[in-house]
Amino acid sequence: MENESRKYDIVLLGPTGYTGRFVAEYIAQYFPPDVSWALAGRSHRKLHELAVDIQKFNADRKPPGIEILELLPERLQRLTRKAKVIINAIGPYSIHGSAVVEACAFSGTQYLDFSTETAWIRDVIQMYDATAKAHKAVIIPAIGNSSSPSDLTAFLLTKHFSQYYGRPPDNIQTSFNMRLNGMSGGSLASVVSVASRYGVWNLLFPNPGFLTPNPSSRHKQLFKRIFGYTFDAKLGHLTTSFAAAGNEAVVHRSKFLRPDLYSKNLSYQEYMPATGVFQAVIIHLVTIIGVLLLALPPFRSLVDRLRPKETGSGPKRELLQDEMIELNAIASGRTNYGSKELRAKYTFHGPMYGHSVLLAAEAAMVLLDRGVDTGLGGEQYGVLTPSCLGMAFVDRLRESGVALEISMGETMNRNGHPEEDVIRYKHSMVVMPRQ
Template identity: 35%
Template structure:
């Protein structure tokens, strides 16, 4: 990362819904000295955003970029900053040139996409370029999929510390999710995936290991390990409803796909730490098996419907928010997200060895996303040498930012707590 650039961080898409929240959080809440700027397509809108921030840590500049082409992004943004926070979605539609420009310029990049097909595509296209030019690229460092990735990392870290072994199986559950709804950009992105990618491409990314590099790095172990400490029956798989110790009744989670893919990429890049037989599965907690079946079949039905173009067109017409719009701050005051997870250590014993993790945030989900990506960028800015020494360059995951990231999040009221279950351990 070049040291003589104009800015430490540029927020691209700062006039959009998520971009504004990101800029606001960076201006109001980050006490470490950072020279940053905001970028977008409209000077008047950028000026309005900058004026409303009204902070001693206000952006040092505004950058107008009319076209998201590789030459223009490279000239106006990528070569001017050390780190780019990209809030322009749908990412599959607009942001491939942005990633390419960063990879070619040696500029670190973070975004908040949840578009697994696109993430798979850019990894294939730009991984080697990013490594060659010493760029760190971290997609999905928002609500998808940083919480899940940090929960998994925290469990593995605790088990390593106590029992000096990896993890076999990990089951996570969205225990509570109270939200004021999705923004217009999020909804447009979800609908756009069905139009941009073929059914074959979408199906390929339903595999929870679709982003894992493990099969490319080590062929001595199972390519896609199946759970070894529990089994779901045919009926449970069919209905989606089942029960897991300490987590209760569970069912299919609509957000599990991207989260599982990112967690397995983390594990696949560092199998000697996570464990070669590591398996992560994510579900949603429900009040009863009946509720679980209803939720599961509803998700299946809606997915089928959205694959039909006329139905997508109808859904677009009834969207509450348009792209660039989202829930008001007032409506998100009582929002809440809690994830609970159980990880089983590789060393089986008479007394089961496990770690129990709890992730909790009280506030709006897009506010959470802003904290996740801003503090991720600050961690990368301040701890780059340590992160690169451990993980190298190229496409990394949120957990690669390590304990320093988790500590910053803790101070920002994003809480991740871990406790051991079982014997005292060997260390």
């Protein structure tokens, strides 16, 4: 079905959930009034109450449509055919997501979600990539905090490294720091669901090629494997990152999807910053113990019993205001000019759920406006990655609260920013959805 015949530009699934409500508020507050959209969920009453409540953000805007959601193949295809873009905020995705992806793949509908469930994403690739290509559907899981910042930073570094030095980098090393003051009940359910369904092997022994046809493991030095510690002269003390396994896999899928841009030998490694050796080792051990506990059914049952069960449950918004994400990365490689480096910094200050929602919403607008131009001679379809949205996505984020810097200079000013040869992507903060 052609996009022009669709009733809605965007249909949001699960808008009464914690993340879903953030999305609904963001669209109501910031999207152009001519964007037609709908809320899709199980309770007509709750959907209507939400539609009325978010009118306070823009009283002149036409209210969203209301669609009753049933996770049955026939009903889902009927719903997805009404939309150009589906934003799916219903997790755990390993339980509820596959049917939605299948419907979008068959109906040629663009799809975005907030999945952190890397093993499920691999299933999606294996089951629906070919179908999505055949029906010209773009499927982009993991558009939120995991794994957009990592993937976009690697994309920008690779793009500019090639522009400056005539070839892509061989290595990108990243320090990923995120301050998160709380998790929603749905996020905790996703962690439990993935560990229960797929096990914890990939968390203990990450495979960067996990989402590509030819997986290849990265062999760490014995000291790093046991103690989780490494040191970089520019990034400082580094340790094991719980999110690294998924983020590395997404970046390596981007490398597979864009052989014109990335070096086939690119190594992308992600860590968490630490203040010193002692803290690095402690963080590593706590992470490993936490992962091992997730492998135990009694522990998963305990987490599931203790997590909030009420729909839309999550931390109070006033607790989220001092959250932040900061990603520092260095790309390096041998060039005709000798060994060269390029540095990047990705920063956002504010609620992390708000940041995740901003990424998904702005990605939806890119899909509506321009589609996915991969640089391979036109649009590409199938199960893609956030960076496949290219500079159009970067530019929208630049206007919506994300600060990005790419630097090739060594000189730093007193504020820690590069003095020369800097490409800046900076702007004022956006006001996140109000309570």
